[in-house]
Amino acid sequence: MGFKKPHIAVVLGLVALFVALIFQIIAVAATGWYKQKYSETTYGLWGICTSATCADYTSVSDTIKATRAFALLGLIVIIFALAAGILIMFIDKKVMNIIAGGVAIAAGVFVLIGIGIFLGTYLHDTIIANTLQYYQLSYCFALTVVAFVLCIASGIAFILPNIL
Numbered sequence: 001m002g003f004k005k006p007h008i009a010v011v012l013g014l015v016a017l018f019v020a021l022i023f024q025i026i027a028v029a030a031t032g033w034y035k036q037k038y039s040e041t042t043y044g045l046w047g048i049c050t051s052a053t054c055a056d057y058t059s060v061s062d063t064i065k066a067t068r069a070f071a072l073l074g075l076i077v078i079i080f081a082l083a084a085g086i087l088i089m090f091i092d093k094k095v096m097n098i099i100a101g102g103v104a105i106a107a108g109v110f111v112l113i114g115i116g117i118f119l120g121t122y123l124h125d126t127i128i129a130n131t132l133q134y135y136q137l138s139y140c141f142a143l144t145v146v147a148f149v150l151c152i153a154s155g156i157a158f159i160l161p162n163i164l
Contacts, residue, residue: 006089009164010097013157014085017104020150021082023143024075024111028068032140034122042138045071063121070114071144077107078151085158094162101158108151115144 006014027033031044031054040051045068047056057064084100118141126132 003089004092007161007164009157009160010085010088013100013104013154014082016150016157017078017082017085017154020107020147020154021075021078023147023150024071024078027140027144027147028071028075030140032138033118034135034141035138037134037136044140061121063117067114067118067121070110070117074107074111074114074147074151077103077110078147081107081151081154085154088158097158097162101155104151104155104158108148108155111144111148111151115141115148 028045031042031047031049033042033044035042042049045064047054049055081100081104084096084103088096088100119137122135122137123132126135
């Protein structure tokens, strides 16, 4: 089992997956999923921050718990996909490309489910309360969406050398 020169698509997939990992870590940890438009209050998966202080939520809805779960599952599976992608350089089998690609796509699916749950809840709650004009999605939500796209792209990049 020696090092082999990877296909350029695999290298691009690894870079994309590494960036997705960084973005997903930031998105899960920070409090910037949405914010109030006319104040400095931001809301995350774990807490709320104002311009002066941050605090953990005292209680959370089941949809936030589900968003947390899928965001964390996506993060964990991104790590496994990254490890599988690195193994492509050492295991000279086409099946390794397919495994790494499948795991990367699975990570993207977990992240997408978390995005869907959060966005559905956010839109439902703000539209029902007629407060949509007072809130906006923020940088953590955007980072998670980009992480999803990068996971799917890296999964395709890992599988691509088998097709070419």
